[in-house]
Amino acid sequence: MKNVTDRFLEYAKVDTQSQDDMENVPSTEKQRNLAEILVKELTEMGAENVRFSDHCYVYATIPSNSKKKLPSVGFVAHMDTSNALSGKDVKPRIIKNYDGGEIVLNKEQNIRMDANAYPILSLSKGKDLIVTDGTTLLGADDKAGVAEIMTMAETLLTHPEIEHGTIQIGFTPDEEVGRGVDFFDVEGFGADFAYTIDGGELGEIEYENFNAAAGKVQIQGVSIHPGSAKNKMVNALLLAMEFQSMLPVNENPMYTENYEGFYMLNALEGTVDSARAVYIIRDHDKAQFEAKKVRFLKIGDYLNEKYGAGTFKVEVKDSYYNMKEKVEPHMHLIDNAKRAMEQVGVTPVVVPIRGGTDGARLSYMGLPCPNLCAGGNNFHGRYEYVPIQSMEKIVEILLKIVEIYAEGDNSK
Template identity: 75%
Template sequence: MKHVTERFIKYAKIDTQSVDEMESVPSSEKQKNLAKVLVEELKELGASNVRTDEHGYVYATIPSNIDKKVPVIGFIAHMDTSPAISGKDVNPRIVKNYNGEDIILNDELKITLETSQYPAIKQYIGQDLIVTDGNTLLGADDKAGIAEIMVMAETLLSNPNIKHGTIQIGFTPDEEVGRGVDFFDVEGFGADFAYTVDGGEIGELEYENFNAAGAKLFIQGTSIHPGSAKDKMINALLLAMEFQGMLPVQENPMYTEKYEGFYLLESLEGGVDSAKASYIIRDHDKVKFQQKKDNFLKIVSYLNDKYGEGTFKASIKDSYYNMKEKIQPHFHLIENAKKAMEDAGVTPIITPIRGGTDGARLSYMGLPCPNICTGGHNYHGRYEYIPIQSMEKVVEILLNIVGIYTE
């Protein structure tokens, strides 16, 4: 049986970075390279109905080996890694028996994982950590989830004495760019309930997430030679700055935590004549979420009154919603996941997600799907790390969930 570490490192080395602003799914064809590997491995393990499609989704079934009818449980993870930093030539390194001190990731580039900046790492003294070489992200988000699901599958398929109902497995592309379930076959997947294995540190259990929207802002200015600009020039970049200045200062993500929502200016490009800005808008509370979107458009209207109709054009598109209202009627998903963690000696940490997962959208597509931990830390950056012992515990938690629903 392959250890979860071996599987994770293998998958981490396959470049699957997704691409923003692409209409196709997957947004990068290279994600299918990992999909092909997973299809072959699942077939070798003896899974049933193993398949992939033109979009790169991977599906498989572990058939029931019991006579009674129990809920069909699914486990889902995503194959892509974040566009925030390179996912090419990932070179994981294992730090054995971590001593609690700073970890030099790249001596040549002077990149160090400092405990003063990331103090949570000290809880893993004595454990074995997988870290980056400082040049790329690690990819534990979410290749750790894939590895953990695959080891769970191998354990069940190679040990017929472990009794279980039907288990469905799904691996998705493009979660990091918000299109992870655009073409997910919920009906064909055939699960009654599911879990995304896409959380952070060991013990995390999440069934609340942001309501989310993306906003595009276009500003039309007037360019003219600065020597004759008086009363004629309208600088689109300055108008963009004026718009940003009218958003609530305290609702910048750098000042928010827990259930507090925000506006985030993700990008601004252009010049005097015209400019484009991209925002994301987030809030856990549906009413406050709508208020934020309304406020965004009110500022646009105010500035158009000030500078002339058509100076500002805005579009807002909802991305996903808080899964809480879809999970609460099936709260056994949370209670059973808590028990599975406690049975593994893990203390559940129930927190709201300050982001979203595939599970949020799946919950609104008819598949209630909370999120559980992978064990990783510092996602989307070169300081990402994951304790091997945490990955082993997640495998145990997944098997415990299977056992609970079998009982």
């Protein structure tokens, strides 16, 4: 039986980066490489109804071994990794018994990480950390979650003495580009409720997330030789900067925390003739979320009045919503997760997600699905890491959740 560390190290080396603005799901064919590995492993370990959909979703079932009528519990993680930094040729390595000091990720390129810049590192003193070589992301978001679910699954299948109801397993593509459940078969999945394993620090439980929208601004300028540009040139790049300047300065991710929402300029490209800006818009509060979208559109209207109709084309499209209202009627999910953590010696901390997960959309598709920690930190960048002991403890938490639901009458 593979341990969770061996699984993670294997999965981390498979390039599964998803890609924005692609019509197909999966957005990149290379995500199928990890899916095929998972299908093979699930089949070999004895899971039932293992299937791999055309859209790169992996599903499997661990049948109930209990005589009691128990709910069917699902566990979900995503296979893709962020395209914020390369996920190709990932070279994970283990730092044994981290001493709390500076970590040299890459001596040649002088890439270093320490607790002064990343205070959360201090919580991992004495633990064994898996880190990158500083040239790629690690992929703990969410391959740590994948490895933890797979290790839980094999543990249940090789230890029939652990009583459990039906367990459903699902792995999704394209979560990082907001399309992770576009083709998720909720009915075929067959779970009464589920957990995504896609959070951060050990102990986190999340059932509140941002309401989210994508904003796109297309700007048409007028290009002309600068020598004869007076009263003729309309520089689309400068107009993009003007649009950005009209958004509230303090509603920028670098100035927000907890429940505070933001506008984030995610990409900007163009020339004097035309430019394109891509934004994400976020807020936990539904009313403030709607107000942010209205402001975004009104800026476009104002600038079109200033520079002429058609200069700005502004679009806003909702991505997902706060799962809170869908999870609150099923608070046993949160209560039992807390109980499981406490029973394995982990202090549970309920925190809002400053982002989103597949579980947010699944909750609105009829599958209540809060999010649990996967154990990693500094996601989407070269300083990403995950403590081995955290992954091991999360496997214990998942097994304990299964046991708690097997006791019966824990889903009310």
